[in-house]
Every structure is written in C-alpha cells, then in structure tokens.
Amino acid sequence: MSDSVSSSSKVESKSSYDRRIQEELKKSGEIPKHIAIIMDGNGRWAKKRGLPRVAGHREGVKSVRDVVEACAQLGVKYLTLFAFSTENWKRPKHEIDTLMKLLIKTLRTETDKLHKNDIKLMAIGDIESLPVEVQRELKEAIEKTKNNKRMVLNLALSYSGRWEIIEAVKGIARDVKSGKIKVEEINDSLFASYLKTAGIPEPDLLIRTSGEFRISNFLLWQIAYTELYICDCLWPDFRRKHLYEAIRDYQKRERRFGMTSEQIKKKSFNGNA
Template sequence: MNLREQVDLDNLPKHIAVIMDGNGRWAKQRGGLRIFGHKSAITAVRETVEAAAELGVDYLTLYAFSTENWSRPAGEVTALMQLLVSSIRKETSTLNKNNIRLLTIGDTASLPSSCQKELREAMDITKNNTRMTLVLALSYSGRWDITQAVKKMALEVEQGNLTAGEIEESTIAQYLATAGMPDPELLIRTSGEQRISNFLLWQMAYTELYITDLLWPDFRKEHLYKAILAYQSRERRFGKTSEQLIK
C-alpha cells in the first residue's frame, strides 16, 4: 500500500500551512545562487497544491514572503518579486482549470505594483472556484497580523461601533487576515529548523507541527502524504485528557 492509500480521507486537516524553507541552502549545495533555489522550488509548490487538492484539503496556506524577508539583499528581493509575477501568470490557468481559488494574506500594498496587478487578476479569475483555497502569505508576519487587527478594533472602538467588553477571542479572529478561514490544523516546515518564524501566531495555538529535514525544492506529493499520516497518528486533546476524549 503506497502512502496516499494509507491517508484516512475522513480525518484530513481542513487547513494545512507550510513554511517553505531551505531554497537558499539547496542552491548553495549545488553551487548556484539563492534565486536558483527559489526557481527550483516551483515544482514543490505545484506538487503540494495538486496533492492537497486531490486529497480534499479545504485550505492550503504557503508562507511565500515574510515581512522580515524585505531585509534580504536587494538583488534577491527583486528577483523574488519577478519570479512571483511570472509564476502567478503561468499558474493561474492551471489553478482555474483545477477549480482552486487563490487568496493572499499580508501587507500586499507593500509589494511592487506589478505583483499586486497579477495577484488581483489571478484572484478575480479564480474567485468562484470551490475545490480548494490556496492562500499565499506575502509580506506577512504573525505580529503584523495581530497589530493590524488591534488597530482595526481600536478604530471601531473610537467610532463607537465596538466596546472593550464585546472583545472576545472570536472578535479578534474576525479582524485577522485569515478571517473566515479555519485555523490551520497542521503546519509543515521543511529544512529542519525548529521554529515557526512569526507565522500565523494567533492561528496556530493548537496546530500540530511537522518538521522535516528535507529542503523545500525536494518536497513532493509523497512528503505531504507522510506529513498528513503523522498528523493522523496524533491525539489532539485541546487541553483535555485522553480519558475525556473517549467519553
């Protein structure tokens, strides 16, 4: 029985988040520039999206560019933005054909105008698709997300539309960039790093973490299946005891 056949389709995480790490190291191991690793990672993205959609995952969020990534060398950032534009342009028709909706989270207003244009067009073309939602986290960080949510709530309080007593966890969730989406149940991080790197800080309170030493450009469908199988082998208690779950 192959890995895909072992996946319990009745126990899939509704939302999978991925920190796609290791492109630079992958390129360095092969004597190439970092952008070579980023370009080579497109196959990993394509296979992961296809596999998730085929299984029936509802949401797949990819950490594509963090707010901290702006501090990288200017040449690499420019090349990344150009790669983003060309990739979106090439992949939009495939997403549409496969009934996949594209969304973004993050401070996208800080992206180059060409990136914003391609993103708007791709999201408009795919907006009615229902098979799966692919979310690109661009110029995103968890602290940015919480900060912008607090600012929005403060403005609502100033305008008299919200009181401090009305603010609960569910209220905060409505102001986050992921409003309307389920929290991720599984986080996959490649390259072996043991941290969540300022990603979906509020949303990952009870997310199961799966960390692999594999570098992102080498990630393929079978690796997604392996991560999901690891998720399905765990007992998710949400603060309760095992005995409470059985009752």
C-alpha cells in the same frame, strides 16, 4: 514503439500508486482541513549545488505545484504557504527583485491551472508593500479564481504574524472608538474576525521544511492548537511523498485542545452516538 509503451506503463503505474496512497490516507484517519507550510531551505539547496540562491527559489516552484495538486486530490480545503515574510525585505535587493519577477511569472503561468482545477487563490499580508506589477498580477489571479470551490490556496506575502495582530488591534481600537463595538464584546472569536485570515479555519497541521525548529513569525494567533511537523527536507526537494509522511504523522496524534484523553474519547463517543 516498445520504448514508448514501456514509458507510458511506468507513468500509469506511478499514477496508480499515488492514487492508492491517497486512498489509504483517507481511510486511515482524518485529512487535515487546513495545512500551513513554512517553505524553508531554498537558499541552502542552491548553495549545496554551487548555484545562485534564485535557483533554489525556481526549483521550489515545482514543489509548490506538486503539493498544491496533491492537497486538492486529498480533499484538503485550505493550504496556506508562507511565500515571503516581512523580514525577507532585509535580503539583498538583487535577490528580492528576482523573487518578485519569479512571483509574477508563476502567477501568469499557474493561474489558469488553478482555475481549471477549481482552486481559489487568496493572499494575506501587507500586499500594498509589494511592487505594483506583483499587486496587479495577484489581483487578476484572485479575481479570476474567486468563485472556485475545491480548495483555497492562500499565499502569505510580505506577511508577519506580529504585523497581522497589530493590524487587528488597530481595527478593533477604531471600532471601539467609533462605538461600533464595546470593549466588553472583545473575545477570541471577535479578535479572530479582525485578522487577515478571517473566515478561514485555523490550521490543523503546520509543516516546516529544512529542519529548523522555529515558527518564524507565521500565523502566531492561528496556530495556538496546530500540530507541528518539522521535516529535514529542504523545500526544493519537498514533494507529495513528504506531504503524505506529514499527514500520516498527524493522523497518529491525539488532538486534545486542553482536555484529557478520556474527555476526548467521551466527546467522540457522544458525537457518534
């Protein structure tokens, strides 16, 4: 009985500590509206432990679950996860097949939890290139959560930034040819409306795990002014405490968008006046 009470107290203490950290973050600065994450290091995590690569991917699902929950609690409105790139199709067939099975299983087990927590699921990428069963599970999950408002969880699947930009160019070319738009009307905002992320604000913060200093063809248009945070932690080891560290670092930065510090301060002053 005493062991049970002691265990319960520890859980409550941990939960209370986490809530305190979240409240501190909310008070200390701006919480990013949109966070994007390149989830890297699953294979290396498994290799370090003498395990098959898929073991890293399975463990990585736990990281996704924890980060999604923490972001929703913090008030993050959009979370985009780079789950499977166009380049990942070059991997061994066995690994790809296992990854697709894991994706199906995860969608089946996590969709109800997302729905219960008022989280909307979306996906960007060449979805038609995914196995039919994956497409079906994804479509059902998206349909079930489509009216949820708390946060958008956006999965980048069979995705590449260059592919997305080319698709946007094709769409604009078709509409120019048909007379729907004029060449003179093409600008940043119109181009963005042809991207797969249309309607989603550009990321405020991009996190990459595993210590690699690369963008890896992810959201190339959208991250023009995004703050980058490189974490040495491999994705399967990444948990909410690492997310909090990234947000703390983000809050210390001054986002100038091409302006000077003085202009930013003046704009902020006028906005608060």
